[in-house]
Amino acid sequence: AQFAEPAQAVAALLKHLKAQRREEVGELLRASMEDYAPSDVPLEDFFQRGRYECEAARAADVPPWVLDALSRGQLPPFVCDALVLRSTFLRVQVENMQRPSAHSAALPLRQVIYGLLLGAPRNTGAAAPGQPSCExxxxxxxxxxxxxxxxxxxxxxxxPLDFCDDHFSLDTLAEVPVLRRQTLLLETLGMKASFLESVPSHLQLPVAVTCHWIRCSEPQVQLHQLKALLLTMVSGELQRGTADLDPAALPAEDDSAADNEFLKWTEKKPQKEDFDVDAAHGFCQWQCCLQMGLYLNQLLCAPLPEPDLSSRLYSGTLVHRLHQELQSAPAVENLSSLSPKLTQLYQVLLNTVES
Structure with a gap:
């Protein structure tokens, strides 16, 4: 609806409230309108042209390609904070507060991001005697x-020495050959490209992140946690409609049976005593690693395909239910009776992270 002035919009809104609440809500709305100052940011630029540039960003001496990626939403605010402010804020999840922050598992990934953004000197080994080391x-x-x-x-x-020459800078990062950028990403995650050859392309980054999580998680990742996480990834393939292992769509009966089974696990009511705070902490660590793995991949101009970040990749409810089920009924991971193709994908993922 179109209104000639704000007062008309408020009056129209109040008609939808109960009579006894209209006066109170009306006063709150009018007070808020008096305090509100319209922003001078031309947001229509973003919605009309798909990008927004602000004077503050241009004045910060950010490389043009980084500024363009930020304006298009292709790089996260985390990158801008680290680059311009040299300061970042790591958000807390539902963690075990008695343990170190879940972000600790992703520290090596953040350090590489900082090295790329701030031009850390190359790793040439120990400094020669009598020569000061680079700070x-x-x-x-x-x-x-x-x-x-x-x-x-x-x-x-x-x-690393083999990533760039002596004159590397953030300005030229996008010009580094894609193979070198991919190698840096995978080496940071502790993964070799050859190990990912059998993994569908859209799952290669999450699988590589999972390997990093297994290596850096504290406490150590339990097998039930790993299997629950991989089964959750596999369940997402049902939403895609097809699996990369086979260009043909899953047969309808397989699709329906497997989907119903995952839905049953998702909707199963948990017992209060079933909540495993350490398992929850571990899954928080995985999410932190995935977040920084995504950021590093984006900063390196996506040498690996971006995964689908909707519930197709991760569902907290499902992963916790599967973790509980696997502890009491290990046969849950046997999907062969439901879908041979999903079973094959699950085994590929499991073999890759265990290799």
Whole structure:
């Protein structure tokens, strides 16, 4: 509806409320309108042209390709915070507060991101006797220590010798050959490209992130956690309609049976005593690793395909239900009676992360 002035819009809104609430809500709305100051940001630029540029970003001496990616939403605010402010805020999830922050598992990934953004010197080994070592750039991270906000100064990682020459800078990162960018991404995640050859392309990054999670998680990842996570990824293939392992669509009967089984696990009511806070902490760590793996992939101009970040890749409800089921009924992971193709995909993922 179109209104000539704000007062008409407020009056029209109040008609939908109960009579006894109209006066109170009307006063709150009018008070809020008096406090509101319209932004001078021309948001129509973003919605009409798919990008928005602000003066502050241009004044920050950000490389043009980074500025363009930020304006299009192709790079996260985390990158801008680290690059311009040299400060980042790590959000807390539903974690075990007695353990170190879930973000600790992704620290090596963040350090490589900082190294790329801030131009950390190359890793040439130990400095020669009598020569000063190069100081690494530092980023201030706001994280938690138990239930308290804590400030940590994190040094950037040195870039490997075979990634770039002596004159590398963020300005030319997009010009680095894609194979080198992919190698840096996979080496940071502790994965070799050859191990991912049998994995569908849209799952290669999540699988590589999972390998990093297994290596860096504290406490150690349990097998039930890993299997529950991989089964959740497999369940997402039902939503895609086809699996990369076979260009043909899943047979309707297989699709329906498997989908119903995953739906049954999702809707199963948990018992209060079934909640495993350490398992939840582990899955939080995986999400932190996935987040930084995605950011690193985006900063490297996507040498690996971006995964689908909807519930097709991860569902907290489903992964916790599967984790509980696997502890009491290990046969849950046997999908062969439901869908041979999903069983094959699950085995490919499991073999890859266990290799």
């Amino acid at each position: 690494l750039p530092v980023v201030c991270e706001y994280d938690r220590l138990q239930k308290t906000l804590k400030k940590n100064y994190v040094p950037a990682a040195s870039l």
